[in-house]
Amino acid sequence: MSTNVIEASGLSKRYGSTWALRECTLAIAAGHVAALVGPNGAGKTTLLNLAVGMLAPTAGTIEVLGGRPAGSPAALDGIAFVAQDTPLYKNLPAADMLHLTRNLNRRFDQDYAEARLGELGIPLNRKTGRLSGGQQAQFALTLALARRPRLLVLDEPVAMLDPVARHDFMALVMTAMAADGVSVVLSSHVLAELERVADYLILLSRGRVQVAGEVEDLLASHRVLTGPAAEADRYAERLRVVHARRGEAQAHLLVRACAGDPVPPGWEAHPVGLEELALAYLRESGAAALPGPARSRNAEPSEVTR
Amino acid sequence: MSSGQHLRVSDAEREAAADQLAEHFAAGLLGQAEFDDRVGRAMSARTRADLSGLFAGLPGTGAPAVPELPRGGGSTPGGGPGSPIEFRLDAASGVPTYLQLVHQVEHALRLGYLKPGDQLPKVRDVVASLAINPNTVLKAYKELEVKGLAAGRPGQGTFIQATLSQVTLPELAGLHKSLLGWLTTADAAGLDEDGMVALFTSALRDFYKRRGDTGDRRGGASGETEGVA
Numbered sequence: 001m002s003t004n005v006i007e008a009s010g011l012s013k014r015y016g017s018t019w020a021l022r023e024c025t026l027a028i029a030a031g032h033v034a035a036l037v038g039p040n041g042a043g044k045t046t047l048l049n050l051a052v053g054m055l056a057p058t059a060g061t062i063e064v065l066g067g068r069p070a071g072s073p074a075a076l077d078g079i080a081f082v083a084q085d086t087p088l089y090k091n092l093p094a095a096d097m098l099h100l101t102r103n104l105n106r107r108f109d110q111d112y113a114e115a116r117l118g119e120l121g122i123p124l125n126r127k128t129g130r131l132s133g134g135q136q137a138q139f140a141l142t143l144a145l146a147r148r149p150r151l152l153v154l155d156e157p158v159a160m161l162d163p164v165a166r167h168d169f170m171a172l173v174m175t176a177m178a179a180d181g182v183s184v185v186l187s188s189h190v191l192a193e194l195e196r197v198a199d200y201l202i203l204l205s206r207g208r209v210q211v212a213g214e215v216e217d218l219l220a221s222h223r224v225l226t227g228p229a230a231e232a233d234r235y236a237e238r239l240r241v242v243h244a245r246r247g248e249a250q251a252h253l254l255v256r257a258c259a260g261d262p263v264p265p266g267w268e269a270h271p272v273g274l275e276e277l278a279l280a281y282l283r284e285s286g287a288a289a290l291p292g293p294a295r296s297r298n299a300e301p302s303e304v305t306r
Numbered sequence: 307m308s309s310g311q312h313l314r315v316s317d318a319e320r321e322a323a324a325d326q327l328a329e330h331f332a333a334g335l336l337g338q339a340e341f342d343d344r345v346g347r348a349m350s351a352r353t354r355a356d357l358s359g360l361f362a363g364l365p366g367t368g369a370p371a372v373p374e375l376p377r378g379g380g381s382t383p384g385g386g387p388g389s390p391i392e393f394r395l396d397a398a399s400g401v402p403t404y405l406q407l408v409h410q411v412e413h414a415l416r417l418g419y420l421k422p423g424d425q426l427p428k429v430r431d432v433v434a435s436l437a438i439n440p441n442t443v444l445k446a447y448k449e450l451e452v453k454g455l456a457a458g459r460p461g462q463g464t465f466i467q468a469t470l471s472q473v474t475l476p477e478l479a480g481l482h483k484s485l486l487g488w489l490t491t492a493d494a495a496g497l498d499e500d501g502m503v504a505l506f507t508s509a510l511r512d513f514y515k516r517r518g519d520t521g522d523r524r525g526g527a528s529g530e531t532e533g534v535a
Binding site: 170196199 | 316317349350395397400402403429430433434435436437438439440441442443
C-alpha cells in the first residue's frame with residue numbers, strides 16, 4: 001500500500017539544555033497535505049529541518065519516503081524544501097538564481113521551471129529581491145518543484161503573503177499535487193487557510209505531538225455540545241471534554257465523541273471545523289488526540305485531560 | 307464592442323493593468339482608495355472587458371497595451387473548456403468543502419445548468435482555481451458517483467449521467483406562491499426573517515424525522531442550518 005512520507009520514532013532534538021522536540025512519534029502517509037500547527041517555539045521548524053536532513057536528531061529516528069534515513073542522498077533526491085522567509089539570493093537576477101539552482105541540483109527540470117516562470121510572468125532580468133513578495137514565494141516554490149520531488153516540505157509558506165498571493169501560491173502547490181502526486185508537509189499559523197487544503201493535521205505543543213491524524217477522522221470524532229451551564233460540570237466528568245467555554249447560563253463543550261453517540265437531553269450537538277478544533281487543543285496543551293494503535297509507550301488509548 | 311473583450315486574461319495582463327493604474331495614481335489621477343479598489347479588481351479580473359472597465363474616466367487607450375499571449379492548453383482556470391459550471395467556495399458557511407461541491411452540482415442539476423453527458427470541471431482546474439486539496443475534489447466526485455449522478459470515464463474526466471427528479475416549472479411556481487402566502491401570514495404574526503428561517507428549518511427537520519428519511523438528506527439539511535446560524 002502507500003508508503004509513509006515521514007515516519008518518526010522517539011524523535012528528540014535538544015539545543016543546549018532546551019528540548020525543542022521530545023519523543024515525537026508519528027507517521028504521515030503519502031498523498032496527503034499534512035499541516036503542522038502549533039504556537040511559536042513548539043518545535044515545528046525543528047521537526048521540518050530534521051525531516052529534510054538539515055538537523056540531526058539528539059535521540060530517536062526519522063525516515064522519509066518509505067524508510068530512507070532523513071538526510072541520506074536517497075532521501076534528499078525525493079524531497080524539496082522551501083524554508084521560512086523565501087530563501088533566495090536577493091541580489092541575483094532571477095535568471096542567475098535559476099541557473100545556480102539548476103547547477104546545484106542533481107535533478108532539475110529546466111523545461112518545467114521555464115514554463116512555470118513564463119506563466120507566472122516573472123521578469124528574469126530583475127533581481128529576486130526586487131520581485132514582489134508573492135513573486136518571490138512563487139519563484140522559490142517553482143525552483144523547489146522543478147526538482148520533481150515526491151515530497152514537498154514548506155515552512156510557513158504563506159505567512160508574509162497578501163490574500164491573492166497566498167491563494168495563487170497554494171493553487172500552485174495543489175496543482176503539483178493533482179498533476180504529479182506530490183505529497184506535501186507544511187507548517188502554518190494561518191488556520192483558516194489550512195481548512196481548505198490540509199487533510200492531515202499534526203498539532204505540536206512544547207516540543208511534543210499533541211494531536212495527529214487525518215482531518216476527516218479528527219472532525220468525525222469530535223463535536224461541540226451546547227447546553228445549560230449548570231449541568232456542564234456533571235457531564236464534564238463523564239464526557240471526554242477537550243475544551244469548555246461557559247457563560248452564566250450556557251456552556252459549549254468540545255468533546256471527543258462520534259456522530260452516533262447519544263446527546264444528553266437538553267443539549268445540542270454541532271459538528272466541529274478544523275479551525276475550531278485546532279484552537280481548542282492549542283488552548284488546552286494538556287489534551288491529546290493521537291492515533292490509538294502502534295504508538296510507542298502508549299498502550300492505553302490516549303488520555304484526554306481538561 | 308472591440309474584439310477579444312470576452313477573452314480570459316493572464317497574470318501578465320493583470321500585472322500590466324496594475325502597473326498602468328500605478329502610473330495614473332502617481333500622476334494624481336486616482337485617489338488612494340480608488341487606486342486600491344481598482345488594483346484589487348485588476349487582480350481578480352477574468353476577462354479583457356473586466357480589465358478595460360478599470361480605466362473608466364482615465365486618459366489613455368482604455369485598455370492596457372499588452373501583446374496577445376498565446377494561451378497554453380489546459381491552464382484555463384475554473385470550469386475550463388468542456389464544463390458548463392464553475393465551483394465557488396463559501397468559507398463562512400461551515401459546510402465541508404467537498405459537500406459544497408456536491409451541493410453545487412446538485413443545485414446546477416436542479417436548475418438545468420447541467421444535463422446528462424455534461425463534463426464536470428477537471429480536478430486539476432478546480433484545484434488551480436480554488437486552491438483546495440485535490441483529494442477534496444475527488445471525494446466530492448466520488449460522492450456524486452455513489453449517488454448515481456455522475457460517472458468517471460478513465461482518462462477523460464467525470465460526466466453527469468442522471469438528472470435529479472425535476473419538479474416542473476409551473477409546479478415550482480405554484481409552490482413558490484404558496485410559500486409566499488405562508489411568509490405573509492408569518493410576517494403579519496410578527497415573526498422576523500430569522501424567526502421564519504428557524505421555524506421553517508425546525509418544521510423541515512420534524513417532517514423528515516417523522517418520515518424516517520435519514521441519511522444524506524439529513525446531512526444536507528444540517529449543513530444548511532449551519533449556514534443560516
